[in-house]
Amino acid sequence: MMEDAVISGLKCQTEERHLKTANRSTRSRKENISLAEDLKEEGEDISKLADRLKERVKFAGDTSVPDLDFSLWDFAGQFVYYITHQVFLTSKVVYMLVTDLTKSLEESTKIMLSESSVQEQVLPNEWKVKDFLSFWMNLIHTQGAAEVTVNKEGRKVVKREHFSPPVIIVGTKKDLLDDPENDSKKRLKEIKEYLGRTVPVASRHIVGMIALDNKSRKDEAASDPEVKRLREMIKHTAMEHFNIGNIPVKWLQLELALKKRKEETMPLCDAYRIGKDINLTDDGVTKALAFFHSVGEILHFDMMSETRNLVILNVGWLVGLFKILITQSIACKDDIDAPPMLSYMTDELYLRGRLHEDLVDHVLKCNRRSSDKAVLLATMKQFDILCEKPTEVNRGNRHVYYLPWLHQSACDTGEDIIHPPGSTPSCSLYFHFRGNFLPDGLFYRLIVRCLRKWPRATELVKHRIRILVDSAKDLHLVIRKEALI
Structure with a gap:
């Protein structure tokens, strides 16, 4: 797992539950048990379930006391999972962006394609710690915006200083620094200043920063007191931002x-x-x-x-389905018993962004999930993660799909491929995103949308694509992503 910037989302409900009639707020134990009969699981003691149910709804008649219900998600840090995170990101959450304080912002780090040793490689453009931080902040910013209200003069004003969803920056391994207290504050300050300078819009989601000695200890009293402060910060943030x-x-x-x-x-x-x-x-x-x-x-x-x-x-059911496709397809490279064609298809996927249907069938069958194939592909299509490549259909109508996110091919002659000698470029149309806001996922979703309309991708290299729009006029559409620093 990439340790430099891992994101966790706290899916939280702050629900002020109410009963539609006053007499329901004093529901008797008998009625609770009657409801529990319908809801209890096999082998569960009904009286215990009734007590648990009563505890869950005891605040139903008191709208001044919120019912907080948290669940914790840990998003995978491997590169190949990044494009799938959009399926699970939402706006009604508290995000924790976790980073290793022992590493400087300028320190380069390996971008792991997966947990497999076969793909432990550095991608063509090596990312630094600061790149991961910017990436996650921009990705979170796609889920929300400023809360705007209208003042007495009729002008729109931002309701809060911070945008939703809120983000808490958490620095770990504080105890490994030479001067834990002072050095951790210095690192957090550097992070805050960097994000405020490079992604000024997205950085307005940050509501707090905290440094932790996150070693596990049997005695909670011996743990870093900042852990408790983090819990309170999460609770306070949820209460402030998500009064549903x-x-x-x-x-x-x-x-x-x-x-x-x-x-x-x-x-x-x-x-x-x-x-x-x-x-x-x-x-x-x-x-x-x-x-x-x-x-x-x-x-x-x-x-x-x-x-x-x-x-x-069970949300984990879909998470597991994505994980099977990603990790098991790479495992085909290590499996000496797997057909040689599967090894070729794995290289096609992780170097050229082409997913063969035969590879999907193989990994799902090995994990007894073949019946879930339609849901997997439909979900990836819905979120513009992949699109069908009609110009490449194998024997027996076996399809090939484009996953531009995984296309890692890059070469020195890339510009000649995109703009071949003799071609006449027209005027360019630029979309400039304020505050360096351009998540990688948005760029690749644009490519997928274009490929659905014009399925002939003449050339595809990293961050650039040339699509044949009109064969009669030899008209091509070129899309590229550039960073203006």
Whole structure:
């Protein structure tokens, strides 16, 4: 795992639950047990479940006391996972950007393609610690913006100094510095000044910075007191930024009913049926699923037919599906029993950004996930991670897909490839993003969108592509990404 800048997202719900009628706020133990009968898991003691349920809703009648429910996510630091993070990022979270304080901003670091030893290589453009920090801040900025209100004069003003979603910078390994207290403050100051200078817009998401001695200790009292301060900072930040308002209790009942299921996923029609059992309409279920999706508890992608009718109850199920495709495809290079063609397809994927359907089938079959292939590909299409390459269809209609993010080919003659001798360039159209805001994912999503409209990619090299738009007129579209420092 890349240790220099790892991101964690705290999916948090700050829900002030209310009961629609006053008498419900004094629901009897008998009624609690009746509800628990419907929600208890196999073998679970019903009285304990009733107490737990009662504890969860005891604040329902008191809207002045918020019900905080946190879940912690750790986003993978390997390079190949970066483009998939957008599937799970959301705006209603507190982000912690974690960085190693023993490394300076200018220190170069290896960009690991994966955990596999085969791909332990430095990519053509080696990243520094500061590059990772800028990358993550820009990526987070895609999920939010400033909260704007209108003043008495009718002018728009920013409601808060900080943007949402909020970010806490966490520096680790403080104890390994020569002067832990002073050196850690100096490093955090350098990070703050660097981000404020290079990504001034995205840096406005930062609400706090903290340095930790994060060694695990059996006695919590012996742990760094800054760990406790971090917990309080997270709680305070969530309370300040995510006062969602009144959430119907039936949504809580639906969540509990869905989470007690043993399945990782379920058809949308089954979720509607469960909703009817608690007197929740189909529209009410849809709204509840949208809320749970926004806080990362349950996933429901309703933009494509392949995913619209699927409710993902365990988010880890989809995370695992991505991990299988990424890590197991690389493992084909180490597997001496694997067909030689699979080794070639792995190189195609990680050097040329081409994903062969045969490789997808192989890794999913080895992990008994073949039935999940349609959901995997549909999700990657929905988020513009890949697109079909119609000019390359193998025997038996076996497809090849473009994943521009993984295209690592770069060469000295790249400019001649993009603008071959004799070609006549037209006027260029530039999109300039204020504050150095241009996440890599946005650039590659643009490429995927263009390839869907004009599927003939004449040449594709790192950060540049030439697409054939009109063969009769020999008209090409050139897209490139440049950094203005």
